[in-house]
Amino acid sequence: MANQIVAARLLAEKTMLFEIEAEHIAQRGRAGQFVILRVSDQGERIPLTIAHRDVAKGTITIVAQEVGKTTRDLNALKAGDAILDLAGPLGRATAIPEGGKTVVCVGGGIGNAVVWPMATAMKEAGNRVVAILGARTKDLLILEDEVRAVSDQVIVTTDDGSYGRKGLVTEALQGLIDEGLKIDECITIGPVIMMKFVCKTTQPHGIKTLASLNPIMVDGTGMCGACRVTVGGETRFACVEGPEFDGHQTDFDELMKRLSYYKPEEARSLERAEHACRLQQAADQLLAERDR
Amino acid sequence: MAENSKPSYKFNKSKTKVPMREQKPEERIFNFEEVPLGYTEQEATCEGQRCIQCKDKPCVSGCPVGVDIPAFMRLVGEGQYEDALRKIKETNFLPAICGRVCPQEDQCELACNLNKPQQERQPGGVGRVERFLGDYAMEHGLNVTPKCDPPTGKKVAIIGSGPAGLTAASDLCQRGHDVTVFEALHKPGGVLFYGIPEFRMPKAILVKEIDGLRQMGVKFVMNYPVGKAEPLKSIRDRFDATFIATGAGLPWFLNIPGENLNGVYSANEFLTRVNLMGAWRFPETDTPVKEIKRIAVIGAGNTAMDSARTSKRLRPKKVYLIYRRSRLEMPARAEEIHHAEEEGIEFNLLHAPLRIIDDGTGAVCGIECQEMELGEPDASGRRRPVPIEGKTKIFEVDTVVIATGQGPNPLLTADVPELKRDARKGTIIVDEKTMQSVTWPDVFAGGDIVTGGATVILAMGAGRLAANAMHSFLMTGSTQPA
Ligand SMILES: Cc1cc2nc3c(=O)[nH]c(=O)nc-3n(C[C@H](O)[C@H](O)[C@H](O)COP(=O)(O)OP(=O)(O)OC[C@H]3O[C@@H](n4cnc5c(N)ncnc54)[C@H](O)[C@@H]3O)c2cc1C
Ligand SMILES: Cc1cc2nc3c(=O)[nH]c(=O)nc-3n(C[C@H](O)[C@H](O)[C@H](O)COP(=O)(O)OP(=O)(O)OC[C@H]3O[C@@H](n4cnc5c(N)ncnc54)[C@H](O)[C@@H]3O)c2cc1C
Ligand code: SF4
Ligand code: SF4
Ligand code: FES
Numbered sequence: 001m002a003n004q005i006v007a008a009r010l011l012a013e014k015t016m017l018f019e020i021e022a023e024h025i026a027q028r029g030r031a032g033q034f035v036i037l038r039v040s041d042q043g044e045r046i047p048l049t050i051a052h053r054d055v056a057k058g059t060i061t062i063v064a065q066e067v068g069k070t071t072r073d074l075n076a077l078k079a080g081d082a083i084l085d086l087a088g089p090l091g092r093a094t095a096i097p098e099g100g101k102t103v104v105c106v107g108g109g110i111g112n113a114v115v116w117p118m119a120t121a122m123k124e125a126g127n128r129v130v131a132i133l134g135a136r137t138k139d140l141l142i143l144e145d146e147v148r149a150v151s152d153q154v155i156v157t158t159d160d161g162s163y164g165r166k167g168l169v170t171e172a173l174q175g176l177i178d179e180g181l182k183i184d185e186c187i188t189i190g191p192v193i194m195m196k197f198v199c200k201t202t203q204p205h206g207i208k209t210l211a212s213l214n215p216i217m218v219d220g221t222g223m224c225g226a227c228r229v230t231v232g233g234e235t236r237f238a239c240v241e242g243p244e245f246d247g248h249q250t251d252f253d254e255l256m257k258r259l260s261y262y263k264p265e266e267a268r269s270l271e272r273a274e275h276a277c278r279l280q281q282a283a284d285q286l287l288a289e290r291d292r
Numbered sequence: 293m294a295e296n297s298k299p300s301y302k303f304n305k306s307k308t309k310v311p312m313r314e315q316k317p318e319e320r321i322f323n324f325e326e327v328p329l330g331y332t333e334q335e336a337t338c339e340g341q342r343c344i345q346c347k348d349k350p351c352v353s354g355c356p357v358g359v360d361i362p363a364f365m366r367l368v369g370e371g372q373y374e375d376a377l378r379k380i381k382e383t384n385f386l387p388a389i390c391g392r393v394c395p396q397e398d399q400c401e402l403a404c405n406l407n408k409p410q411q412e413r414q415p416g417g418v419g420r421v422e423r424f425l426g427d428y429a430m431e432h433g434l435n436v437t438p439k440c441d442p443p444t445g446k447k448v449a450i451i452g453s454g455p456a457g458l459t460a461a462s463d464l465c466q467r468g469h470d471v472t473v474f475e476a477l478h479k480p481g482g483v484l485f486y487g488i489p490e491f492r493m494p495k496a497i498l499v500k501e502i503d504g505l506r507q508m509g510v511k512f513v514m515n516y517p518v519g520k521a522e523p524l525k526s527i528r529d530r531f532d533a534t535f536i537a538t539g540a541g542l543p544w545f546l547n548i549p550g551e552n553l554n555g556v557y558s559a560n561e562f563l564t565r566v567n568l569m570g571a572w573r574f575p576e577t578d579t580p581v582k583e584i585k586r587i588a589v590i591g592a593g594n595t596a597m598d599s600a601r602t603s604k605r606l607r608p609k610k611v612y613l614i615y616r617r618s619r620l621e622m623p624a625r626a627e628e629i630h631h632a633e634e635e636g637i638e639f640n641l642l643h644a645p646l647r648i649i650d651d652g653t654g655a656v657c658g659i660e661c662q663e664m665e666l667g668e669p670d671a672s673g674r675r676r677p678v679p680i681e682g683k684t685k686i687f688e689v690d691t692v693v694i695a696t697g698q699g700p701n702p703l704l705t706a707d708v709p710e711l712k713r714d715a716r717k718g719t720i721i722v723d724e725k726t727m728q729s730v731t732w733p734d735v736f737a738g739g740d741i742v743t744g745g746a747t748v749i750l751a752m753g754a755g756r757l758a759a760n761a762m763h764s765f766l767m768t769g770s771t772q773p774a
Binding site: 025 | 476477478486514516520541543545555557560569570579580582653654655703706
């Protein structure tokens with residue numbers, strides 16, 4: 001079966017990790033690239049980062065946080081199920097410095113799933129990797145061990161102080177700058193608002209900063225323009241020219257607005273699915289009672 | 293029709309085409325079902341009989357693939373539908389599709405000797421009869437899988453499953469080659485699937501044609517963006533010849549202020565959401581389009597008409613079509629323009645968009661246009677639109693669809709810089725007769741990726757040319773037939 005899930009594991013509340021058979025994506029995918037998948041025939045196409053690849057096994061790993069209908073359907077899948085449609089690798093790979101550079105990777109929430117392959121590639125190329133991983137609270141922190149395994153230093157921050165340092169990733173980043181760490185490059189991925197402030201933190205110090213943008217995508221092949229973002233005053237298609245762009249040039253406010261456009265529809269879609277799910281449960285219960 | 297009840301051939305002197313029944317505008321704007329309903333056998337026969345069987349056959353030269361029009365019109369006029377179908381299929385592999393989407397009034401029917409607008413004589417209804425034959429074949433199960441030649445042992449890769457790719461796949465498979473079609477999206481068909489809406493080109497037709505190809509032995513690999521999923525180099529290593537038919541899918545924007553506001557779509561995004569992803573049935577399907585109250589569609593080609601008519605079916609209060617030139621220059625098929633007007637789409641010609649207006653939250657609340665008038669004729673003799681000083685107009689809309697053209701799809705070519713392309717247009721450079729790329733002898737290209745946005749039948753014609761040349765190349769090492 002194509003695109004079969006060989007392993008599925010809950011990482012944190014509403015966050016699942018899937019290992020999927022996809023030989024060509026495992027072989028050709030690079031850090032920073034993503035896949036577009038569809039879970040059902042009526043389903044939406046959604047982009048998810050290739051978090052890890054196992055070339056020998058011919059599998060890729062994706063990590064999905066449930067935020068709406070499609071991620072909900074996806075996260076209900078189990079090992080042995082298959083992903084209906086899986087296209088990739090898409091987008092441009094992260095430009096990896098050739099080695100000897102100090103790179104700080106700043107992830108927040110689900111963004112840490114993207115930090116993992118980036119840090120891996122940075123480390124493999126011989127760079128010094130410092131990772132800053134942020135989460136709202138301890139239980140939501142994902143992939144810490146995986147990132148630690150490929151980083152020279154890891155700083156964890158939680159909003160509530162339940163683990164690591166209390167505070168925001170930007171504070172940890174500012175701390176590194178203040179300590180005098182010479183940062184050659186910073187790369188950030190997480191909620192848009194976080195990326196915006198990471199870029200604001202590095203800008204005064206002239207630290208090159210890449211942000212991995214997550215606009216709404218439809219085809220992911222450069223054909224629709226749904227994913228357009230403004231960088232340096234120019235419109236760019238994130239799915240083919242990105243998803244990483246110069247964070248100091250990126251219009252994050254526009255991205256935030258564009259991401260919120262379908263909020264009411266997304267809520268309707270999810271509500272409908274949950275309603276159907278409740279009906280199903282009620283029906284199952286009735287049937288079970290009848291059979292008793 | 294039974295063999296024994298063949299009507300004998302007689303000319304039909306009617307000046308006008310046999311009318312085709314259509315869904316009424318006031319009904320069809322509430323559904324996505326096809327608008328023209330097609331001919332019955334009798335209607336098709338009558339229309340076939342309008343063809344006067346000219347010796348000079350100008351109609352044939354008007355058709356980009358040279359369909360033998362008088363021959364099939366005559367056969368239909370005689371009630372010999374199967375033979376007529378066979379005749380068409382010699383040159384045109386998808387009559388049910390071309391009959392529906394060809395711009396006949398600029399091609400075969402334009403050239404027809406009957407075509408005398410002053411005398412109100414209409415050309416032979418070539419497209420309508422062609423559509424009838426395509427549909428007849430489906431209804432009667434006549435689309436029998438053609439017999440393929442014995443296997444040649446040669447492997448061919450086709451990149452892109454639009455009309456160019458499908459035609460080449462069919463031809464090459466019939467000649468005994470082992471054909472694999474790679475497609476980046478999850479459904480095959482290219483623009484026929486993601487662009488042209490259901491009410492103009494029912495997807496069931498396309499699905500049947502593609503099933504036919506599968507039965508012939510063509511392999512389809514979906515979700516496989518060549519260049520990304522596998523480098524072209526590696527495809528070339530695995531296959532004896534490659535045909536690139538990746539289309540002109542890159543949407544152009546206008547580069548006016550406000551284009552990234554919420555509510556501004558490229559026609560491709562809008563049509564893809566509705567057609568490919570089925571957003572018109574949201575929330576039954578998962579992909580939404582925003583509820584539309586007032587919409588402006590910019591442009592006047594088929595893509596613009598399709599966007600305007602699609603949006604009309606999503607029940608907005610108002611659909612404006614905005615175009616900077618005059619009616620004469622509107623590039624869409626005449627039938628689509630006519631249907632759009634019937635459906636109550638408001639044409640605003642000689643209006644050029646200046647800026648899209650923000651409602652303060654990052655969403656569209658209007659579009660300001662420069663009013664134009666026709667100036668002096670230019671070198672081509674056409675009167676160019678020129679701005680009327682100081683006259684602008686604001687259309688209050690919550691949605692804007694930009695349908696002003698598309699460029700060659702860069703997905704593959706961006707990753708293969710060695711492949712020679714037109715520096716300005718980005719189209720792949722090929723030998724016009726063989727579609728062989730000027731870069732590598734085993735790589736051919738055709739359809740919109742070579743011409744820029746054109747037509748279905750031109751793409752199919754290119755697919756056929758390429759298939760012929762590729763066959764020669766595979767068998768003899770040279771594109772010249774032995
Ligand atoms: C390049 C890229 C890589 C990504 N990688 C990951 C990842 O590794 N793990 C992960 O959990 N998420 C990732 N995302 C985000 C993920 O695609 C969205 O969370 C998902 O599409 C939401 O779909 P939904 O139907 O569950 O939710 P919806 O209810 O449809 O939407 C919830 C929110 O998700 C965003 N969204 C909706 N549709 C899309 C879409 N088609 N494309 C992008 N965003 C959308 C919107 O902001 C929306 O408000 C990535 C996005 C991009 C662009
Ligand atoms: C909305 C709309 C309406 C139209 N209406 C008409 C009409 O009425 N009449 C008419 O004659 N013409 C019409 N046209 C034009 C016509 O559809 C095109 O000229 C024709 O489809 C071109 O065919 P093609 O095979 O070259 O490419 P396409 O149909 O564009 O197909 C190309 C395919 O290649 C795939 N692809 C791209 N890159 C890759 C890659 N790297 N790997 C794998 N696959 C890839 C794409 O996903 C796509 O499926 C219309 C076009 C549009 C957009
Ligand atoms: S293929 Fe198109 S142009 Fe040619 S005869 Fe048929 S309808 Fe006319
Ligand atoms: S020009 Fe018109 S009338 Fe003459 S053969 Fe062609 S279709 Fe028939
Ligand atoms: S998602 Fe369609 S162009 Fe990027």
